[in-house]
Amino acid sequence: MAPLNFILLAVRDPLKSGALYAKLLGHQPVDTAPTFVMFVLDNGLKLGLWLTDDMQPTPKPAGGYELSFSLPTRDSVLATYKEWTALGLKVAQQPTDMDFGFTFVLEDEDGHRLRPFVPAEQR
Template identity: 40%
Template structure:
C-alpha cells in the first residue's frame, strides 16, 4: 500500500493561500511561485497549492468549499486559541467551536473557500 505524502488544493493565488496556511497552521512554505506553492505539514505530509488555471490536465470547475483539510490539534486550548486568532484576523469562520462525534472542532474558509477544519479527536 502506498502512503499519501501530498495533498493538493486548486487555488486562485498560491502565494495568498500559502500565507493563509502558513499563518493558520504554522507550516513552513518551502516553495512559493506564481503557479504553485508548497508547505510542510509534518509527519512527511505536504500541502500543495496549485493555481487552478495552470492545472494539467485541466480541472473541471472548482467551486468554493469543494475541498476540506482537517488537521489535528493537541488540546481544546490550542483549538480555541487558533479559532480566536483566525477570527480576529478576519478569516471567515463557517462553524464555531463545536463538539461532533469525532471531536471538538471548528471550520474556517481559506481565501478560495476551501474548508480548514482543525480538531481535537474524541477519546476512544
C-alpha cells in the same frame, strides 16, 4: 498501496494563499512561484497550492476540500479559533461538540474548509 504524502489544492492566487497557509501551518513554503507554492510539514506531508488556471487537466472550481488538524485539547481548539478568525477567515461552523470531538470550521478565500478538532476521547 502507496502512502498519501502529497495534497494539492486548486487556488486562485498561490502567493496570497501561501502567505495565509504559512500563518496557519507555522511553516514557510519550500517552493514559491506565481503558479505554485509548496509546504513540507514536520510529519513529511507535502501541501501544494496550485494555480487553478495552470492545472491540467482543468480541475473543478477552486475550493471545496477540507483539511483537518488534530489538536491536543479543547483549549487549543478555542485558541486556534481565536487566532484564525483574527485572520479574517469565513466562519462556516462555530466551535461545537460533535460525536467525533470538539471542532469548528473556517474557510479560506478559495472555499477550502479548515477543521481543527480535539478527538472525543481526549476531551
